[in-house]
Amino acid sequence: MQLIARAVGHRYGALEVLAGIDIEVREGETLALIGPSGCGKSTLLGILGGMIEASAGSVELRGVPPAGCLNPLTYVFQDFALLPWRSVADNVALGLEHHAIGRRERKERIEAVLALTGLGDFADAYPRQLSGGMRQRVGIARAIAVRPAVLLMDEPLSALDAQTRELLQEELTAIWARERTTTVYVTHNLTEALHLADRVAVLSRRPGRLKQILEVPIPREERASPAHAPMLAQLHAALWDQIRVEAAAADREVADAG
Amino acid sequence: MPAEKQPVPFRGAGFDPTPRRFASWIAFAGILLAWQAASSTGLLPELFMPSPDAVLSALARMSASGELWLHLGTSIRRIVLGFLLGAFAGLLLGLAMGIFSMARAVGLPIVSALFPIPKIALLPLLILWFGIGETSKVATIALGVFFPTAVAAKTAVDGVARNLIRMAQSFGTPASAIVWKIVLPGALPGILGGLRIAASIALILVTAAEMIGAEYGVGALVLGAGNLMQTDKLVAGVVLLSLMGLAVSFGIGLLERRLLRWR
Numbered sequence: 001m002q003l004i005a006r007a008v009g010h011r012y013g014a015l016e017v018l019a020g021i022d023i024e025v026r027e028g029e030t031l032a033l034i035g036p037s038g039c040g041k042s043t044l045l046g047i048l049g050g051m052i053e054a055s056a057g058s059v060e061l062r063g064v065p066p067a068g069c070l071n072p073l074t075y076v077f078q079d080f081a082l083l084p085w086r087s088v089a090d091n092v093a094l095g096l097e098h099h100a101i102g103r104r105e106r107k108e109r110i111e112a113v114l115a116l117t118g119l120g121d122f123a124d125a126y127p128r129q130l131s132g133g134m135r136q137r138v139g140i141a142r143a144i145a146v147r148p149a150v151l152l153m154d155e156p157l158s159a160l161d162a163q164t165r166e167l168l169q170e171e172l173t174a175i176w177a178r179e180r181t182t183t184v185y186v187t188h189n190l191t192e193a194l195h196l197a198d199r200v201a202v203l204s205r206r207p208g209r210l211k212q213i214l215e216v217p218i219p220r221e222e223r224a225s226p227a228h229a230p231m232l233a234q235l236h237a238a239l240w241d242q243i244r245v246e247a248a249a250a251d252r253e254v255a256d257a258g
Numbered sequence: 259m260p261a262e263k264q265p266v267p268f269r270g271a272g273f274d275p276t277p278r279r280f281a282s283w284i285a286f287a288g289i290l291l292a293w294q295a296a297s298s299t300g301l302l303p304e305l306f307m308p309s310p311d312a313v314l315s316a317l318a319r320m321s322a323s324g325e326l327w328l329h330l331g332t333s334i335r336r337i338v339l340g341f342l343l344g345a346f347a348g349l350l351l352g353l354a355m356g357i358f359s360m361a362r363a364v365g366l367p368i369v370s371a372l373f374p375i376p377k378i379a380l381l382p383l384l385i386l387w388f389g390i391g392e393t394s395k396v397a398t399i400a401l402g403v404f405f406p407t408a409v410a411a412k413t414a415v416d417g418v419a420r421n422l423i424r425m426a427q428s429f430g431t432p433a434s435a436i437v438w439k440i441v442l443p444g445a446l447p448g449i450l451g452g453l454r455i456a457a458s459i460a461l462i463l464v465t466a467a468e469m470i471g472a473e474y475g476v477g478a479l480v481l482g483a484g485n486l487m488q489t490d491k492l493v494a495g496v497v498l499l500s501l502m503g504l505a506v507s508f509g510i511g512l513l514e515r516r517l518l519r520w521r
Contacts, residue, residue: 049428051424071428071429075425075428081424081425083439083440083443084520084521085444094426094429094431094439095429097431098430098431098432126520128520128521142429146429
């Protein structure tokens with residue numbers, strides 16, 4: 001489905017964090033949101049999914065939800081947000097409870113997403129027994145089990161070490177190749193954005209405004225190949241140009257505030 | 259630096275506790291032996307501090323005559339009744355204060371104001387209301403258990419990770435299910451911690467209440483034995499109280515291990 005934000009603005013008290021955001025997430029695409037820290041990326045993601053009430057503007061979901069969709073706007077969280085008292089399978093089940101699906105379909109969906117995320121052997125494990133990467137796989141499995149219309153990912157890999165992040169990027173690429181779920185992906189990592197996104201939206205520093213949307217003209221599955229490295233490096237440089245000054249300014253701002 | 263080899267010595271040891279399994283038992287036995295020796299040699303006058311074996315034989319005598327079981331049974335019945343009443347009501351109010359803004363706005367100032375009152379001070383009033391019998395004692399214990407349980411439950415609900423609640427909301431989980439599936443399990447460790455404290459308060463209060471006005475009960479046993487200078491029975495009563503405390507602590511520990519296996 002399409003997700004369309006019109007003139008979205010947000011303030012926390014006197015602090016304006018977002019201003020005049022017009023953005024259209026296209027059906028089936030992965031849109032990365034990047035910007036300097038404190039620019040309101042996560043706030044925007046919260047507004048897009050209805051978890052934060054915008055101070056201005058509106059958000060609209062358009063189109064037909066995918067078959068079997070139980071929760072159109074579904075998040076994957078930076079801190080995983082797993083229930084420590086539930087096993088892996090039961091954590092995935094949470095999103096399926098309180099919906100009109102039968103016991104058998106619930107079980108099938110859980111088995112399918114656990115297999116898809118490589119968690120098949122860990123169905124009965126508890127979160128504390130898992131590594132960070134495995135925990136986020138549970139978070140991803142829980143999200144795709146509900147067959148979302150739009151997947152909202154809030155820095156999903158930033159709590160992980162570099163190697164695990166790389167692995168999960170590959171796995172996300174594979175999942176999107178199969179499911180083509182419309183996704184909004186917040187990250188502060190330009191490389192991650194360029195590896196995963198069809199388009200990269202750049203926000204300015206606070207109050208965050210949409211500065212630019214950059215198209216990544218390489219098929220996602222081929223981006224790991226060395227042949228495309230020069231072009232990705234170019235795009236990276238272009239994005240960094242956009243953000244560098246803003247990030248430096250934001251950095252000083254935070255330092256002054258402290 | 260001169261070009262000579264210097265081995266790097268290990269210096270990171272020392273501050274991690276290592277298990278010493280028998281040390282505690284040996285120390286315990288050592289204290290008992292020293293106590294017994296001091297009594298046998300007359301260092302400890304029997305009248306003021308009975309020997310361990312005198313205490314044991316006092317326990318055996320009271321057990322045989324049934325006196326022990328009468329006192330113990332009476333105290334346990336009061337504790338169990340008072341604890342169940344106080345814990346149930348405290349849990350209800352504490353959870354309500356944690357979950358509902360209105361219950362918090364109304365309840366929290368009242369609970370905060372009444373919490374610091376030593377509940378034994380209310381016993382005379384409760385005796386006026388309910389008479390000298392069981393009810394006033396059970397009510398004192400229930401009050402003593404109620405407040406710490408309510409405060410612990412409210413604090414535990416406050417401490418439930420907000421991100422988990424938001425996660426459940428984002429999956430469309432209804433509010434009542436969020437209470438059952440996120441808030442209650444998340445608050446359980448704090449609630450059990452509160453019940454542990456409440457149980458020790460119940461033990462203090464039953465002893466104090468029984469010393470103020472009771473025919474039976476371990477507190478009455480200890481006080482009565484003291485009045486008659488029967489120090490062997492007195493210390494036997496103290497040992498009973500200590501055993502009751504250990505039993506309660508063991509029971510809550512068991513509950514924690516069963517319910518909090520995921521930790």
